[in-house]
Amino acid sequence: MPALLAVKLFLLTSPLAIVVVLSIVIGLLMVVLFGYTSNQKAIGIAKDQLKAHLLAVRLFQDQLHVVMGSYGRILRGTGRYLRLAFMPLLYVIIPITLLIVQLDRYLGATPMTPDAPFLLTVKVSNSETLNDLSLDLPAEIMMTAPAVHIPADNEAVWRLSASKSGVYEVKVIASGHSVTKVVRVSPELSRVSPVRLRGHFWERMLYSAEPALPNDSPVESIAVNYPERAIDIAGYEMNWIWLFFILSMVAGFIFKELLGIKV
């Protein structure tokens, strides 16, 4: 039982385990979905034709007209194959994109750690507001250096540090309006939001995990530079998205063979 618990805990807390499991599951789901939403017969024919033209180049290599003709047919066939292969992707592109965005909240960055300094960057609408900008920090977070104003970019940057783990709200007061930004300090895997934005619907969907800043606020964005998470694979560090890309491809390849789905 303790071993089982350890495995469960590992799966819940290890980014590597999560990426591996997710890659396999998503690889399977995507291949199945691809199989249902694609014209399997047409894809099979397109791939077979491509292979035939490749073989023709080899079989008739002394016949230059065949080689050049086959090369042209390969280019045309590739276009046809890609058109067929990308049609079903339209069905899966929205859910998979949203899923990747959500996963990135957990796997893309690590929360802050206690006593480690980090930067909080506030961008406001105009440079005058920089003169009327302040922070209201919770007791566990302290400012380790005075604010740096960058009028050219309408930005102010603070260097902060948290004394212990927790989920904190940093209050930004600009021209009498106050808005907050969540700062997560934790050694564990947790959901982080690197930026809070005003407006920018699509950007918020893709990059923020917090509600939009009020439209009447002079603050345009508040960002925290969470450290990038690197997953260690046999001593080689890589971003989770690359690992997901490779593993989901491998899983997809295996499942497509097992399920007889042409991709």
Next chain:
Amino acid sequence: MSGMREQSPQSWPVIGRSSLVVRIALLAALIALAIAPQPAHAYAGPGAGFAVLSSFWAIFVAFLYSFYALATWPIRQLFRFVRRRNAYGKAKFSRAVILGFDGMDPELAERFMNEGKLPNLAKLREKGTFTKLRTTFPAISPVAWSTFMTGVNPGKHNIYDFLARDTSNYLPFLSSAEIKGPKRHIKIGKYSIPFGKTEIKAMRKGTPFWHWLGKAGIFSSVIRVPVTFPPEKFSGVLLSGMCVPDLKGSQGTFCLCTTRSSSDKFREGGVRVPMERRNGVCTSYIPGPDSPLAETAGNEMRVPFEVRPDAVAKQARIVVGSEKLTLKVGEYSEWIPVAFKAGLGFTAHGICRFYLKEVSPEVEVYVSPVNIDPGHPDLPISHPVTYSIYLAKLYGPFATLGLAEDTWALNEHVLDDEAFLTQCYSNHEDRERMLFDALDKTKQGLCTCVFDTTDRVQHMFWRYLDEDHPAAREVPRDQRPNVIPELYQRMDKLIGRVMEKIDDDTLLLVVSDHGFKSFARCVNLNAWLHQNGYLALQDGKTESGDWFDDVDWSRTRAYTMGLNGLYLNVKGREKQGIVDPADVEALKVELQQKLNGLQDPASGEIGITGVFITGSVYRGPYTENAPDLIVGYGAGYRASWDSVLGKVTGQVFEDNMKAWSGDHCIDPRLVPGVLFSSHKIVAEKPHIADVAPTILTLFGLAPPAHFDGKAWSLAAQES
């Protein structure tokens, strides 16, 4: 500040790490946008990955191949020039196209031309040449086509029939190729695991003329010329034809899966497999080859399938493996891949077609012989091996079995006339596609393709052409289909399309290996030998079983099996031989004299018009493997079905009641083939053996001295 990132200069500042994800997603989307017409927004799982990678891979490999071909082409040409001089320097044509129509008959061709039914052949006759083409002794396709390709008589290429006899046991074996499994096996548990390769030995000797062309740097595309299995290496591409076995190793074994109970066995070429019906679902199986892992023979692998009949809609849904198909009654499926799994990863790959015969009251499904899958060949059926894969990828799966048209199924009434013709022409259309692809690919050199449809259709439908064929007496004359005239017209149209593809610098030859005649009466030569004291049965027996079961060899001096061969039971040669070698020649002459002119008592017609002592018609190192005598039957006659299988019956002559109603395995002098040429050629009594030396000569090469054929010359104005 170590480990902290630089501030981003973008409009909203801290997107750095997240932007990596976005960039990857955007990269995939951009690739999609660049190539596909629909907007793609992100990496959408492995489907997108495979599509992109596969496409790039295809282009990359194609580019490498093309670059290699282009970069090395001048070097290879130079190398060829130095080594072989200019291959086409002395050639009279840059290309020769030979269309082989198995069994095209000169008399029928002339008749239909004169009736205006064959305009393209008539054009060839007018502009070029039309003549009869003498054939081999005997006039059997594997024999004649072997002579066609090697330019020698059967004594030098060793093919005398489809079958040859084993002198140690009087049993037949396939004359063209011998297939042996791996010699070494390792036993693990219940498995006997084979190690090593399957050995395929070519029994046909001699060298096809395209090898000589290849040596001189002339490329050849050779499609389905008979007796080219196993394929041999040469400079060109070749798809094997007649004599390629099915996956079971036979020359074609169909399967009738039926809920109708019957203990009858098919005489030849097929098996009946019971179909079990339960809750409206019928289950059956496709019999496959023996398991390679079994210690003993007879451990047949099978692929199960189920049929869900719908009597109202007159259709059925068939599920075999992952394939699901719906067929109407009287409809064929496409070629369906089937995999026979022996375990431990050993799988035999085949393809077959289903034909729904009946759904009510009984359910019957015909399954074609399981052909070797050309896209995944377990045995080599082409040279290079990738050529069949290339054709399968380009046009889809196609029949690879040597005798792909299931004549046995029609003979046994498993298929009807229409279903058989559909099958024939389906195969024929595949062959046409291959021919035109070869024509496109072979702008210089040799392009040759043999079509079997002419042979099979004439075999099976001659009964409607004959005035009074026993197999068609019940069909009123005005209701008989014009199958054979339509067949010739179809071939004529094909020839017309080929003529449109060629220019004056191309020689077009249309040849057939033999002609055709009616097969209305059967001659059981074993019965005649028995009645005349040359063959003895065990005491008390009046008939034998197949393959001489119940024959008393200690009192037998002569026997026959196969289509035209007659053998003496020679002491020291046959296992139980009794004829003294000193008496052999005298016995041959005696049999020749007695059989020559053998009269059919029912009609008074001559059943045998010529008996040939093989020593006088064959020359070469393999003459000793030939039958002792070749029997030439008269027009309208042929060896009986029983006699071919080594069976002795009570009657010598009987009617042929089978659909197989035309034949050519008779006196070769009565069934010459055709020769059409796009250019006028000069030849006295041209023979099929002349084709090989003629092609070599026209390409500027000297025919080898051992050739028996003589090269034809072009008429003066042509040359």
